[in-house]
Amino acid sequence: MAPVLSVENVSVSFPGGRGDITVVDDVSFSLEAGQSLVIAGESGSGKSMVCQTLLGIAPGAAKVTGTRIDWKGRDLLKLGEAEWQTIRGSEIAMIFQDPTAALNPLITVENQIVDAIRAHRKVSRAEARARAIEVLGLAGFPEPEHRMRSYPSELSGGLRQRVAIALALSCSPSLIIADEATTNLDVSIQAQIVKLLRDLKDKLGLALIFVTHDLGLASDIGGDLLVMYAGCAVERGPVNDVLTDPTHPYTRGLLRSAPTLKSSRANPLRPIPGQMPKPGSVGAGSPFRSRCPVVVDGVCDIKRAGWTSAGPRHDVACHRFALEGREGVR
Amino acid sequence: MSTLVANRIVKTFNVKRGGKTSELRAVNDVSLTVAPGEIVGLVGESGCGKTTLSRIMIGIETATAGEITYDGRPVKSRADWRDLRRSVQYVFQDPFTALCPTMRIGDALAEPLAIHNICPPAERKARVIRMLEMVGLHADVARRLPNQLSGGQRQRVNLARALMLEPKVLICDEIVSGLDVSVQAQVLALLIELQERLGLSLVFISHDLRVVRYLCSRVLVMYMGEVVEQGAVEAVFDNPQHTYTQALLAAIPDHSRLTAAAS
16 A cells, blocks of 8 residues: 655754754654554654644744655645645644643633634534534543533543544544653553544544654554654664564663563663753764764764664664674664 | 651542532541651552642641651641651652742752751752762752753752752652653662662652552552552552552553563
């Protein structure tokens, strides 16, 4: 199947005092209908900026460059604002981290969804209202006919996030981007929302991009995983393959520092020493070189590693791996 | 021995809704003992009463019924609470709102010493620097303002401020949940080091059971204001008895299940 979305060599930079500051550096990925992609990384890895670029909502000062972002045959890099209006919220929708901030506190749930539908489709209020009930039902919102007259403040955090999901579904998008959409929720509500997103993807044939810093959550979403560090993609492949056989020193470090339900102090977590480099200070070399335990002297500080295959559809951008394979990064 | 005990704590709030006042029982008959050098986990979802209980244990809230004892003595008068707060310190969830935005880090760390009149003003600066180094921060941080620090650095500053009085017990409310995984691992390593080096006891409140499993030796599971299950971490996590604990454990996203399935 042809991918619905194909991102080719996209970079995002901001003008800085001493030249441009690059926050997303040459990132590529593609996604088919009904598939999911998890983008994992820590704060400052550029994962949210990638999402904003896909929705044309990157801050005004941001300079987005790249070969092409192909969306169903159109190049998103070349769109004007008027064209973005026809795609944003309609063909590509986003679910934000904080549903309280994403919803208007002064407008009822019903009217927010009806307004969103009528902004994109020429339908009557009654038709839009019927659609609102339908999407709230899909999002697992209880008794939508009655409770959609509530204001966001009358709902719990989990229900608000369901409203945000219904809002995203309202215009039948082909791609939903969920940016840390479950981070603020309780674990049991988080598990429900993750299951809901997975079910919706399968039922409606949606493409899903799920951004998270939690590798445990990545394994629950499934599909493909893209690990980002300091604006660069460092490892990509099926979620299960990357998490059971991590090859990039950063992915390995991240997994060693994340506690699981099997962790105990007999087998201590090993934090990655140091801190993420400041944006713009990475230069031409490997982004992870200042914290990497297996850095290749004279190579990693000069040039960025290209992709090396670590298995079927599983690639890693690491000089050490390219030179010595799995033994080198152990 | 310096043991902090919460004995049969009840806390009710009056809630007004639709002109009627009703009583909300946030904490219902909960007891908690923190032995010296022990790390006790307190888990449960938002609204289960874990933060309210911890705030009662340091006197930010007053209990409706029940008492707090420290070293076997009940804590009642203002003077008792003042004494308790020299030995028991609280680290808040949000490292940014817990720090005064216009106060330099060095001054923020020296303030507890001034409040409790602990060491001569001339020596305070050296103690601040020593503490910053102990939590893995550079001495330069003393001159900075909170907004010049990253989230992980701010949380270390909060820890450092709580440790300035050399407390025996630290109450930590969700202190790692806002941090990135690699920073979280650094803070957890620091907590373990403090426990081992200073014999510090910790009440560790978290909704992340993975972190609790790693850090704590004993755990209390709270649900709707009550403790539904408690015991050694291994026992509770490997063989949960209460259906709520079972549901909570099943909801944790966990990639170790993958590794288990693969091997």
